[in-house]
Amino acid sequence: MIELLVPSPPADPNPLALKAMKPSGLRQTLVEAYGSMRLDWRRGRQIQGQALREARHLGSSERRFAGDLLTFLVRHHRTIVTLVEQAGLSESATTKQLNLVRVLAALLLRGGGRPIDGPEFDYQAVTDPVHTLTGWARGRERAEILGVCASLPQWLADELALRDDAPELAGALNQRAPLVLRSNRAEVPTIEGTRPTEYAARGLVLEKRIDVNALPELRDGRLEVMDEGSQLVAEICMPQPGERILDLCAGALGKSLALAALAEDQAPITAFDVRRDAIRRGLKRAQRCGFRSIRPGNPKGGYDLVLIDAPCTGTGALRRRPWSRWSMTAREAAAFPKQQLEIAMRGAEHLKPGGRLIYATCSIRSSENGGVVDALRATRSDLSLVPLGEVIGADWAERIGADGVLTLEPHRHGTDGFYAAVLRRDG
Numbered sequence: 285m286i287e288l289l290v291p292s293p294p295a296d297p298n299p300l301a302l303k304a305m306k307p308s309g310l311r312q313t314l315v316e317a318y319g320s321m322r323l324d325w326r327r328g329r330q331i332q333g334q335a336l337r338e339a340r341h342l343g344s345s346e347r348r349f350a351g352d353l354l355t356f357l358v359r360h361h362r363t364i365v366t367l368v369e370q371a372g373l374s375e376s377a378t379t380k381q382l383n384l385v386r387v388l389a390a391l392l393l394r395g396g397g398r399p400i401d402g403p404e405f406d407y408q409a410v411t412d413p414v415h416t417l418t419g420w421a422r423g424r425e426r427a428e429i430l431g432v433c434a435s436l437p438q439w440l441a442d443e444l445a446l447r448d449d450a451p452e453l454a455g456a457l458n459q460r461a462p463l464v465l466r467s468n469r470a471e472v473p474t475i476e477g478t479r480p481t482e483y484a485a486r487g488l489v490l491e492k493r494i495d496v497n498a499l500p501e502l503r504d505g506r507l508e509v510m511d512e513g514s515q516l517v518a519e520i521c522m523p524q525p526g527e528r529i530l531d532l533c534a535g536a537l538g539k540s541l542a543l544a545a546l547a548e549d550q551a552p553i554t555a556f557d558v559r560r561d562a563i564r565r566g567l568k569r570a571q572r573c574g575f576r577s578i579r580p581g582n583p584k585g586g587y588d589l590v591l592i593d594a595p596c597t598g599t600g601a602l603r604r605r606p607w608s609r610w611s612m613t614a615r616e617a618a619a620f621p622k623q624q625l626e627i628a629m630r631g632a633e634h635l636k637p638g639g640r641l642i643y644a645t646c647s648i649r650s651s652e653n654g655g656v657v658d659a660l661r662a663t664r665s666d667l668s669l670v671p672l673g674e675v676i677g678a679d680w681a682e683r684i685g686a687d688g689v690l691t692l693e694p695h696r697h698g699t700d701g702f703y704a705a706v707l708r709r710d711g
């Protein structure tokens with residue numbers, strides 16, 4: 285398990301990592317940004333963005349390197365903290381010293397050489413992490429080993445450790461996610477440096493780093509950025525022209541736009557979210573795409589299709605939001621199923637007889653997925669689960685589903701982790 289999860293230094297040194305091992309503007313940016321993030325993980329993404337924008341003394345490759353290193357440090361934070369502890373950094377070390385040594389540890393793991401300054405520590409304990417952590421793991425529980433080696437908060441590691449494939453899943457959640465585009469038209473444009481998505485019908489995966497915002501197809505609304513898992517949730521909704529659709533947790537309209545595209549802008553979509561500002565942002569995107577079928581508003585009357593893209597822990601999307609694991613407490617995570625059930629029950633009230641409700645999350649926790657669907661069905665006996673095979677065909681359902689529901693996992697599908705169940709109200 286440890287070999288699968290722990291990042292080891294590359295064979296060749298990395299010139300920028302070497303540079304940042306020494307006192308320099310690059311290193312200062314890294315240490316300051318890391319120190320600020322630790323104080324407020326919730327704002328991790330903004331802090332990183334701001335630190336890089338303000339680092340005008342850095343060239344573009346240094347800036348890119350700094351962004352990658354900070355993301356790496358966040359992703360592997362718990363592993364790095366433990367390695368530094370094992371490296372014997374004195375217990376009396378100040379916060380400033382700890383911040384510096386953890387940044388140096390991340391640099392060592394990214395191909396930096398031996399530190400030339402800073403507090404004393406056994407840097408070889410960091411450069412051979414598998415050896416160090418194998419020693420540390422002796423006599424410890426699987427869940428704790430998973431939590432440290434996969435760098436997960438313990439509440440999540442405790443749940444994942446129950447799965448046989450926990451190391452593969454946790455390892456995949458710590459990989460960089462590819463950038464994926466979705467075509468608003470059935471015809472997917474050909475774009476150099478991209479390949480079609482494996483499962484989603486209208487997706488393109490970027491194979492190398494390019495400035496997507498410069499793509500004319502993205503500017504004029506022919507393309508949108510959207511993970512393949514999200515695209516598949518919209519696909520299994522099977523929206524048809526003429527249907528009344530409710531997107532009850534519409535956010536910035538990511539799914540609404542995908543539904544509008546699939547229904548050829550011919551199905552009126554009511555988009556609701558408690559965050560009005562997100563809807564407003566989404567409406568600008570809808571305008572750019574030329575869609576007229578999406579209207580913000582409160583749900584009214586019965587709908588043929590109700591999509592609940594529920595607020596969740598986002599544990600399936602850790603690849604994209606590595607900070608989130610450190611900002612969420614066990615208590616906050618435990619509160620989601622109750623909230624999700626309340627929203628799903630509200631959505632069910634707006635279903636026409638014969639209408640379908642799609643309950644989806646980007647969580648990998650069964651309590652937020654099947655647990656909520658079971659509880660919903662226990663209170664609404666007029667709702668029945670439509671097996672995914674009936675919705676998209678048995679062969680296809682076998683590839684992207686399990687137990688009759690959409691089940692996408694990064695280690696098996698290369699997408700973010702997603703769950704979606706289709707329920708029908710008796711007609």
Ligand SMILES: C[S@@+](CC[C@H](N)C(=O)[O-])C[C@H]1O[C@@H](n2cnc3c(N)ncnc32)[C@H](O)[C@@H]1O
Nearest residue numbers: 532533534535536538539557558559593594595
């Ligand atoms: C997973 S996000 C939705 C993402 C969006 N559907 C998309 O594809 O971009 C969940 C959303 O649920 C919203 N939300 C939270 N509580 C809600 C409630 N009681 N009713 C409706 N929406 C809610 C959040 O504001 C958040 O935007």
